[in-house]
Amino acid sequence: MNVLWLQAGGCGGCSMSLLCADTPDFHAHLRAAGIELLWHPSLSLASGSEVLELLQRCADGRQPLDALCIEGSLLRGPNGTGRFHVLAGTGVPMIDWVRRLAARARHVVAVGSCAAWGGVTAAGDNPTDACGLQYEDERPGGLLGAEFRSASGLPVINIAGCPTHPSWVLDTLAALAADELTAADLDTLARPRFYADQLVHHGCTRNEYYEFKASAEKPSDLGCLMEHMGCKGTQVHADCNIRLWNGEGSCTRGGYACIACTEPGFQEPGHAFDQTPKFAGIPIGLPTDMPKAWFIALASLSKSATPKRVRDNAVADHLVQKPALRRTRTK
Numbered sequence: 001m002n003v004l005w006l007q008a009g010g011c012g013g014c015s016m017s018l019l020c021a022d023t024p025d026f027h028a029h030l031r032a033a034g035i036e037l038l039w040h041p042s043l044s045l046a047s048g049s050e051v052l053e054l055l056q057r058c059a060d061g062r063q064p065l066d067a068l069c070i071e072g073s074l075l076r077g078p079n080g081t082g083r084f085h086v087l088a089g090t091g092v093p094m095i096d097w098v099r100r101l102a103a104r105a106r107h108v109v110a111v112g113s114c115a116a117w118g119g120v121t122a123a124g125d126n127p128t129d130a131c132g133l134q135y136e137d138e139r140p141g142g143l144l145g146a147e148f149r150s151a152s153g154l155p156v157i158n159i160a161g162c163p164t165h166p167s168w169v170l171d172t173l174a175a176l177a178a179d180e181l182t183a184a185d186l187d188t189l190a191r192p193r194f195y196a197d198q199l200v201h202h203g204c205t206r207n208e209y210y211e212f213k214a215s216a217e218k219p220s221d222l223g224c225l226m227e228h229m230g231c232k233g234t235q236v237h238a239d240c241n242i243r244l245w246n247g248e249g250s251c252t253r254g255g256y257a258c259i260a261c262t263e264p265g266f267q268e269p270g271h272a273f274d275q276t277p278k279f280a281g282i283p284i285g286l287p288t289d290m291p292k293a294w295f296i297a298l299a300s301l302s303k304s305a306t307p308k309r310v311r312d313n314a315v316a317d318h319l320v321q322k323p324a325l326r327r328t329r330t331k
Ligand code: SF4
Pocket: 009, 010, 011, 012, 013, 014, 071, 072, 073, 111, 112, 113, 114, 115, 119, 120, 121, 161, 162, 163, 164
């Protein structure tokens, strides 16, 4: 399966993330999965007229295109002309190139939350009129329109994340190369379910603190980051705490709240990323699959039953209370 990768209005962080893929030989990994990079702006030697010739051949169908990967959001401004981002050497706006190439591609893949939803680039007043390939935040549409289907019959595949996890990209491309990614393998926002059917909360090392509502009060604390520090891991679809980053990390393991970077509109939560919005002292964003009344009842019960060890460690930057050595004769 050949892959053409273009960068639109983003920071390039998703390509940087891709280079952190957990493999000793990145190119051999691609070859083993049957993936051939036609061109990638950071990984390919070809430049200038060679690349323009390739793009032209893809656009007019002389070069079959299996997967078009777009990183970064699509800049439609000013006034719908797309001239805020003209592809160098062509005089043609990037959005026009993307429309033409998407019409030829067997699969179209949005790499990262910019390409999926508009992401950080679409934040604030959005002066560049940035959007995603098929979404504008959670609203279907974007550059290609809600009805767009690539030649394979699939919508744009949204590998959302900011940056997106390298394995999410490689596994999606490998599944496409093996012809094993169907509409049933995408969630309702067209994210691959192999990573989006989990919550960031799953596998978080702070789960014991969460269960007892023993909460961190400052960034270095060990406790759960939900009550005060802005963590949305109970509501956010991604397997970051199961499929670790760089083999061992995640935001919550590094001491940072999950800010929901795989979800549409994450860039403008309406509050500081590291603070939890509350009403009457209760976090507004509660676990998605739990009635609010139950959560409140369980939280007050578990808080009253919090072991001293968990309570003390939650507000420390290292274990100040070790688990007791006590024989329970548990079989
Ligand atoms: S999704 Fe995030 S990391 Fe990727 S290009 Fe956009 S801003 Fe950069």
